[in-house]
Amino acid sequence: MTLRPFRMVLLLATSLIPLALVAIFVFLAHYSWPAIRFNGLGFLGGHTWSLGNLYANPVERHGQQVPIGANYGILVFIVGTLSTSAIALAIAIPVSLGVAIFLAEGLNARLRPVLSFIVELLAAVPSVVYGLWGYSVLTPLIARDIGPALRGSLGRIIPFFGGSIGSGYGLLAASLVLALMVVPIIAATVRDGLARVPAETKEAAYALGATHFEVVRRAMLPMVRxxxxxxxxxxxxxxLGETMAVLMVSGGALNYxxxxxxSPVTTMASFIVSQLDSALQDPTGMAVRSLAEIALILFxxxxxxxxxxxxxxxxSRHVSSL
Amino acid sequence: MSGINWILAGFAFVIVAVPLLDILYTVLAKGFSALSFKLFTEVTNGISGGLLNAITGTLVLVAGALLIAVPVGVLAGIHLSEFGRGRFGRLVRFLDDVLTGVPSIVLGYFSYVTLVIGMGWQFSMLAGSITLAIMVVPYIARFTEIAFSQVPNNLREAGYALGLREFTVITRIALPLALPGILTGALLAMAISLGETAPLIYTAGWSNFLWSGRLIHEPIGYLTYVIWSFINQPYRSAHALAFAAAFLVILLVLLTNVAATSLLRRTHPIRPGR
Structure with a gap:
């Protein structure tokens, strides 16, 4: 067995990738361990996030030094994260399927790369720019047009769409921006899947007398399920993990x-960013450790x-769909 | 009946394309009107002034990230392509995918805990660049692997038949042919780093001053921070700076992306026997 330094260097570099994942988990878990012990399961079920009295002497509770009255519950942010993501996907999935079918089958071959490029461009826009657009264009539009229109139509049937529209920042704005960011991911993957359906399958469906769209729906879509x-x-x-765009349009809800x-909402990811400054004021460090616990859950x-x-x-992954 | 379905599919495309064009139009129009010579010559002063500190900061952070990520990613990609058929290779390829899916804020908080607090570096250029590097290594590794696996095997065999060593075959025969693919990966990694915000807030901090060259113990400014933070200020000058910063970021990101895509389109895998 000869020592091969070149292979050793390659192996070392490769090991860094699994090592990074392990390190992220270990260090976040280690750092948030006092918070995990202090918060217990109430962390997931509690709906009050309070830093407590930062100016009084800390007290000992559950074997940890914490400010008086400190309480860390993230149920509000869990609900915020799940509701924005669920509404975003409810919008994005049908739209993405339409986009994928349109790009894979509905165009002639010459137009296809040009319009595909537009969808790929959507994936390249940085999330903070989505946030800027949401802040300056989408939220005023929701407050002025989209909100009243939704309330006047769906709001008459479903109470969740009725009530006060507010300033435009909130669940709807965050969900719409998220939907826009998720569409290129789903559409590109499905489009690539459709493009790989063998010609024989399509021809067999045509031979049975199917129309073009029936071929797509009955023969191709089931194959890429x-x-x-x-x-x-x-x-x-x-x-679930998107931070900046949501932070800029969600309005930020604490404890409701x-x-x-x-309604204004806060997601777990955006809460981590928005709370750092306040959490750093906590002399016991428990607030910062509780934020690390959120990061660990997100991980x-x-x-x-x-x-x-x-x-x-x-x-199988595709270079073009990155 | 079928016609309605096609119209619906086309409509889905339109409702995606319109917001995208509006994003580009809004940022480019408002950003362009906020551009001035001062942006490139002065540093940020409170909520007005220029963006020189942020522009140079972004370039420094991205360059630092690529300096770390490109060697690691390329070496890992070579390993996956040339020796990665076993169980370890499959595992790394899988974890490589998982790492690209970890939210950037989680990476930022990890670096905050380990580098900013743990190592005592405070908000600094090195902490920011390392965080960005962890984010983009998986992309570079994957692009390198694809580029190397497209090099035909008979070229490698020809090298070995001439008595070349493994190292020479990989660096002198395979590497030149794989270079365009590697470059594409590096450019995409650059585009991603240019637009990132969340992982930098916790690691690079923010500074109104020009970077003095210190790797640690000194916060550094960057363009995406200006977009996020200044748009929330109730001043016209702050909004103008935010849009100017967004203009520069989107311009850099799009140019890098277009360069990467055109490079990818122009390089065809070499046919064996040519």
Missing amino acids: SNIIGACILGLGRA FPNNIY IIAVITNMLARFLTGS
Whole structure:
């Protein structure tokens, strides 16, 4: 056995990738451990986030030094994260399927790359720019036009769409921006799946007398079903972890649940950013550790959703769909 | 019946394309009218002044990230392509995918805990660049792997037949052919780093001053911070700076993306026997 330094260097660099994932988990878990012990399961079920009295001497509770009255519950942010992501996906999935079918089958070959490029461009726009657009264009539009129109139509039937519209910042704005950010992920994956359906399958469906759209719906879409599910989970992962765009349009709710689709909300990811300054004022450091606990939960959610998505879409990845 | 379905599919495309065009139009129009010579010559002063500190800061952070991520990513990609058929290779490829899916704010908080607090670096250029590097290494590794696996095997075999060593075959024969693909990956990694915000808020901090060259113990400014933070200020000058910063960011990101895509389109895998 000869020592091969070149291979050793390659192996070392490769090991950094799994090592990074392990390090993220270990260090976040280690740092948030006092918070995990202090908060217990009430962390997930509590709906009050309070830093407590930062000017009085800290007291000892559950074996940890914490400010008097400190309480860390993130149920409001869990609800905010799940509701924005769910509404975003409810909008994005049908739209993405339409876009994918349109791009893969509805165009002649010459137009296809040009219009595909537009969808790829959507994936390249930085999330803070989505936030800027949401802040300066979308939220005024919701307050002035979209909100009143929704309330006047759907709001008459479903109470969740009625009530006060407010300033435009909130659940609806965050969901719409998220939907826009998730569409290119789902659409590109499904489009690539449709493009790989063998010509024989399509021809067989045509031979049975199917129209073009029947071929797409009855023969092609069922073949890429697992791609579609995987792509949706991938999009869900993206939506759950999105930070800046949501932060800039969600209005920021602390300690109350959304009561209609226009209510301000806060997601777990955006809460981490918005709270750092306040949390740093806590002399015991428990607030910063509780934020680390949120980051740890987000990490675990991301790992699970991505594993599910990769198992379903298989290991095939496409350079063009990045 | 079928016609309605096609119209619906086309409509889906339109409701995606219209917001995108409006994003580009809004940022480019409002950003362009906020452009001035001062932006490139003066540093930020409270909520007015120029963007020199942010522009140079972004370039420094991105350059630092690529300096770390490109060697690591390229070496990992070579390993995956040339020796990655076993179980370890499959595992790394899978975890590589998982790492791209970790939210950037989680990476930022990880670096905050380990580098900013743990190592005592405080908000600094190095902490920011390392965080961005962790984010983009998986992309570079994957692009390198694809580029190397497209190099036909008979070229490698020809090298070995001439008595070349493994190192020479990989660096002198495969690497030149894989270079365009690697470059595409690096450009995409650059585009991603240019537009990131969340992981930098916790690691790079923000500074009104020009970067003095210190790797640690000194916060550094960047363009995306201006977009996020200044748009929330109730002043016209702050909004103008935010849109000017967004204009520069989107211009840089789009140019880098177009360069990466055109590079990808122009390089065809070499046919064996040519």
